[in-house]
Amino acid sequence: MTAASSDRAIITDSLGVGLATGAYGISFGALATAAGLSVWQACAMSLLMFTGASQFAFVGVIASGGSPFAGAVTSVLLGGRNLFYGLSLARLLDLRGWRRPLAAHVVIDESTAMAVTRATPHQARVAFYWTGGGIFVLWNLFTFIGALAGTAIGDPRDFGLDAAVGGAFLALLWPRLDSALTRLVALLGAAVALGLVPLSPAGVPIIVGGGIALLAGLLLQSRFGGRDD
Amino acid sequence: MTELWIGLLLTAAGCYALKLAGLSLPARVLDHPMTVRAAALIPVALLGALVAVQVVGDGSVLTLDARLAALGVAALLLWWRMPFLVVVGAAAASAALLRLLA
Numbered sequence: 001m002t003a004a005s006s007d008r009a010i011i012t013d014s015l016g017v018g019l020a021t022g023a024y025g026i027s028f029g030a031l032a033t034a035a036g037l038s039v040w041q042a043c044a045m046s047l048l049m050f051t052g053a054s055q056f057a058f059v060g061v062i063a064s065g066g067s068p069f070a071g072a073v074t075s076v077l078l079g080g081r082n083l084f085y086g087l088s089l090a091r092l093l094d095l096r097g098w099r100r101p102l103a104a105h106v107v108i109d110e111s112t113a114m115a116v117t118r119a120t121p122h123q124a125r126v127a128f129y130w131t132g133g134g135i136f137v138l139w140n141l142f143t144f145i146g147a148l149a150g151t152a153i154g155d156p157r158d159f160g161l162d163a164a165v166g167g168a169f170l171a172l173l174w175p176r177l178d179s180a181l182t183r184l185v186a187l188l189g190a191a192v193a194l195g196l197v198p199l200s201p202a203g204v205p206i207i208v209g210g211g212i213a214l215l216a217g218l219l220l221q222s223r224f225g226g227r228d229d
Numbered sequence: 230m231t232e233l234w235i236g237l238l239l240t241a242a243g244c245y246a247l248k249l250a251g252l253s254l255p256a257r258v259l260d261h262p263m264t265v266r267a268a269a270l271i272p273v274a275l276l277g278a279l280v281a282v283q284v285v286g287d288g289s290v291l292t293l294d295a296r297l298a299a300l301g302v303a304a305l306l307l308w309w310r311m312p313f314l315v316v317v318g319a320a321a322a323s324a325a326l327l328r329l330l331a
Binding site: 020023024026027037041044045048049050051053054057058060062063064065067068069071072074075076077078079080081082083084085086087089090091093095100101103104105107157158159160161162163164165166167168169170171172173174176177181182185186187188189190191192193194197198202205206207209210211213214217218221222 | 232233234235236237238239240241243244245247248249250251252253254256259263265266267268269270271272273274275276277278279280281282283284285286288289290291295296299300302303304307312313314316317318319320321322323324325326328329
C-alpha cells in the first residue's frame with residue numbers, strides 16, 4: 001500500500017468513527033435540554049467541554065436534582081482519563097507551540113483509540129486529527145439538533161428520556177466491565193451511592209459512592225492483583 | 230441559571246486543563262503504578278454510581294419504575310453488542326411504552 005492510499009484508508013476509518021460518535025450528540029442534546037439546560041448551554045457544553053462521558057455525567061447530576069458544583073466535580077473526575085490519553089499521545093504527536101493547546105481540545109476516547117494503534121507516528125497523527133476533528137464538527141452539529149428536538153417535545157418523561165440517561169451511562173460503562181475487579185467496583189459504586197441517596201444532597205451519592213468504590217478497588221487490587229504483575 | 234453557567238464553565242475549564250496537562254507533563258509524573266490503576270478505575274466507579282442513581286433515584290428516595298425495565302432492555306442490547314444510539318433509543322422507547330400502557 002502506498003503512503004497516500006494508506007492515509008486515505010485511515011481518513012475513511014476516522015470519518016466513519018466520527019460519524020458514529022458524532023451522531024450520539026443528538027442524544028446528548030436532547031437529554032441536556034430535558035434535564036433543564038437551555039439549547040445554548042447544551043451547545044456550550046459540547047463546544048467547550050467536548051468529552052462525552054463528562055457531559056452526560058454533568059447533565060445526569062443536574063437531572064437528578066444535584067447542584068452544578070456536584071455536577072462539575074463528577075464531570076471533571078470522569079475527564080481524568082483524558083490526562084492519561086494525553087500522556088500516550090504526546091510521544092506520537094510531537095506537538096510544539098500553538099498546536100499543543102489546539103490538539104489538547106480533541107484528546108478524547110475515540111481520537112486516542114484511533115491514533116495509538118497505528119504503525120507509524122505519521123499515521124497516528126493522521127488518525128488523531130481526522131477522528132478528533134470529525135467528531136468535533138459532528139458532535140456539535142448533532143448536539144444542536146438534539147437540543148432543539150429536546151425542547152420541542154413536552155414532558156421528557158413521556159418519551160422515556162429520563163430512562164435514556166441510565167441507558168447511556170450503562171453503554172459507557174459496559175466495555176469497561178471486562179474483569180471481576182471492574183464489575184465489583186461498578187457494583188460497589190452503585191450500592192454505596194444508592195445507600196446514600198436518602199441521606200445526602202443530590203449529587204453527593206455519586207461522588208462519595210464512586211470514591212469509596214475506587215478506594216476499595218485499589219485496595220483489592222494491591223492485595224490480590226499483584227500475582228498478575 | 231447563572232449557577233448552572235458557572236458550573237458548566239468550571240467543568241469545561243477543568244476538563245480542558247486535564248487534556249492539556251496530559252500532553253504537556255513529563256511522562257514520569259504520571260507513571261506511578263497506583264496513578265495508572267486509579268485512572269482505569271475512576272470511570273468504572275463513577276459510572277456505576279451514576280447508573281444506579283439515575284435509574285432508581287428519585288429526589289431523596291429510591292423508586293422502582295419504568296426506568297429499571299428500560300435499563301434491563303439496554304443491558305440486553307449491550308450484551309448483543311448493539312451500537313450506542315440503538316441502546317439509548319431503545320431504553321427511551323421501552324420506558325415511554327411502559328408509561329403509555331400503565
